[in-house]
Amino acid sequence: MSKAEFDLDGNASPIDEIIKAVEKSTGFSCKRVNTEGQELDVLIDGDAKAFAERDYPKGILQLSAIDKRVLRITFDPDVVGARAVLADLFGTRLRLAVCRISPDLENGQKHVRETAWFTLASAALTIPVLVLAWASVPPRAIVYGSVSLALATAVQVLIAGRFYASALRALIFTRVIEMDLLIVLSTTTAYVFSIVAFTYLVTGHPLETGEFFETSTLLVTLVMLGRLVSAFARQKAVESVSIRSLQVQTTTLCDADGRNDEKIDARLLQYGDNFKVGPDSRIGTDGIIVTGTTEVDESMVTGEALPIDKSPGSPVIAGSINTSGVIVVRLTNLPGNNTISTIAAMVDEAKFQKAKTQEMVDIVAGWFVPAILVLTLLTVVIWIAVGIRVRLQGTSEAVVAAITYGITVLIVSCPCAIGLCVPMVTVVAGGAAAKNGVIFKTAVALESARKVTHAVFDKTGTLTAGELSIAEEIFLGANLVARPVIFGLTSNSKHPVSMAISSHLVSKGIKAAEVENVRALPGQGVEGTYGGRLIRCGNTRWLSLQNLPEARRLLDAGLTVFGVTVEGVPAALFGLHDHIRPEARRVLAELKKRKIAISIVSGDDAGATDAVAAELAVPITNVRSRCTPGDKQEYMAALATDKRVHTLFCGDGTNDAIALACADVGVHMSSGSDVSQAAADVVLLRPALTGVLVALDLSRAAMHRVSLNFAWSFVYNLFAILLAAGAFVNARIPPQYAGLGEIVSVLPVILVALQLKWFRRDY
Known part of the structure; x- marks a missing residue:
C-alpha cells in the first residue's frame, strides 16, 4: 500500500x-492525518507555505502546503461552504487544484513511477556492459574493462544505492535484517570481486576467471525489473478493488425544482444544495430525492442485485447508478463524508489490522534472511572444498566459483513472497467484500469467519424486518397518560419498537409533548418526566406487567408487547406484529446444511420469540427471550467455554453491542445503531441476512488463497535455493539471472490474491 x-x-x-x-x-515521508472537517486543495499564485502561515478565518481548521503552489484547506462545513472558501473567505479568489486520488493509491502510483525510472536507468547502463562482455567485439580487455567498471559503478551507486540505504536503516533503527541486505551483499560481492579481477588484469597478472561486471549490473537490473512488475501488479490489484473509484468528480447543481442547472466540481457541494442526476448517471453523494421517480442500481455499493424503486422522500447513496428517470436530490452528506467515504475508511482500517496468521508470517520472515545468510556461507565453504578436492581446481578458481554460487543463493531466495501472502489477500478480499455489500472491519474477522460453528441471532430487526405495526392498543385506568406524552418519550429512540409507536402516533396526527429527562435503558425501554411524574415505556418484564390479564392476552397471541406506566401504575399497552425477513428461512437452512448450530436471543417477550423460532425451525432449547444486554453477554460467554465452538453473533440494536463484542465474529445489520456498529467486526451494507453467508464464503475463499500462497512460497524458495546452491548436478541458476526470482516468486502470489476480485455470491 x-x-x-x-x-x-x-x-x-x-x-x-x-x-x-x-x-x-x-x-517514508510523514504527515499528520486530519480527521476533522472537509479538505479542499487549491492553487496559490505564490508560495503555498507562506500563504499557510496567515491567520485562519472563521470556519478554517487548518492550512497546509502540499507542494510549492498547492495548498490544502481544512474547513468546518457546518460553518462555511466550499464555494465560499474559494470565492471570498481569504480576500482573493482561489482556484481548485487538480483532484487528487486517495493517498494510498497516489503513493502507490508514485512508487510505481519511481521504480520504472530507476529500472529504465539501470537497463540503459547495463546493456553496454552486456554488449562488451558477450558480443563479438575486437579484444581490447583493458578499454572494455574500464568502460564496464565505470558503468557498473554508476549502477552500484545510483541504482543499488537505494538498497544500501534501506538495508542500513533497517539494521540501525529497527534491528531487522531485510531482503535488501541480501541484494546488497550479493551485488557488492560481485562488484568488488570484479574490481579486484580487473586490477589484476591491469597490473599484468590476470586471474583465471577474469572480471564479470555484467553479473552485478544485470543482477541489479533484473531485481529492479522484478520490483517494477511486483509494484505494478500490487498497485493494479489495489486500484481494482478500491471503493473510492465510485466517487464522481462532477455533479449538476440546480434549484429544488430542477431549474438553473450548473455543472460543478463535486468537491464544491455544500449543505443546502440540490443536484440533478440524469439517466445512467452515478449519484454524486448521499441525499434525499426531492422530485422525480426512478430505479437505482446500488449493487456496486451494497451488493443488492436488483434495481430499487425510488420516489420523492427516498434516500439515495453515493456511487449508485440512476438507471431511468431524472431526479433532483437534496444533499445530506458531503462527498468527503458520504457512504463511499465511510465504507472506504472502514476497509482501509481493516488493511492495517494484522491477522493471527500474519504473526506467524512475521516470525518466519524475520528468521528467513539470517537463515539464507547461513546457507550462503555453507554453500561457499562446500563449493570451495568441492572445487579443490573433487574438481582439482586452483584455490582462486574454486573461490570464484563458490562465490558465484553464494551470490545466486543470496539473490534468488525471496522473503517478499512470504511477506505478501496474507496482506495481499487481505487488501483484495476487503475490496471484494465491500463490493458484495460486506465490510470486514478487522483482518482477524476475515480470517476467523470461516471457522464459525455456532451462529446466534437477535430477533427484532435481524431475523425479522423490524417493520413493526400496531395490532392493538389498550389504554388502562382513567387515561393516566395521553398519546402526546408517549410520542414525546419514543420520538428520539431508534429502537424498532419505539419507532413503530412513533410512526403509529404520527399517522394519527399526534404531536409530541415535551418530556423532560428522557433516558434510554438498553434492553428495557425509555423513561422521562412529564408534569413532575415518572413515565416509563418499555417491555413488560421491566415494567412488571407480564401478569396483567390484558398483557397476558397479547403475549399469548405472539405479539410484541410495549407497556406504559405512570409512577409505576399501568397506563397503556401496545401489541405489535412483525414479519420474518424473506431470506431468513433460506439463510438459516444453509447454515444448518453447513453443520452450524443456530440460536435466537431476544429482549422480546417469550410468545413473540418462540413464534419466530418455531417458524424458522430453531430448537426451543436454543432460544432465549426477555434478554437484557447482560443476559446476551452471559449466553455468548457460556458458548465460548467450549474451545471447539467459534461463535458468530448477528444483531442491530444498542442492546446487542456487548454480545457483538463478545462473539468471535460480530455481524452488524446496516439498519442498526451506531453503537452496535462500532462493536461489530463485520458490517452488512444492506439489511439482508444473506450477507452472513457472503462473509463466511469470502473468509473461506480468502484463507484458501493464503494457503495456496504459502505453499507456492515454500515450493519456490525450496527449489530456487537448491538450484542456486548447485544441489542438482546438471542444472543451476547463473548468478546474473538470479534477479528474475523476484518476478517468479511474487507475481503468482499477487495473481492468486487478485482472483478474489471476481468473487460474487447471489443468494
Missing part, C-alpha cells in the same frame, strides 16, 4: 520532532 500509520504521544515530544524522527528511521 506504500503507506504506514503511527499513533503518536504528543506529550512525549513536539509533533514536528516526532515526524522528523519517523521520516529518518523509516524512509
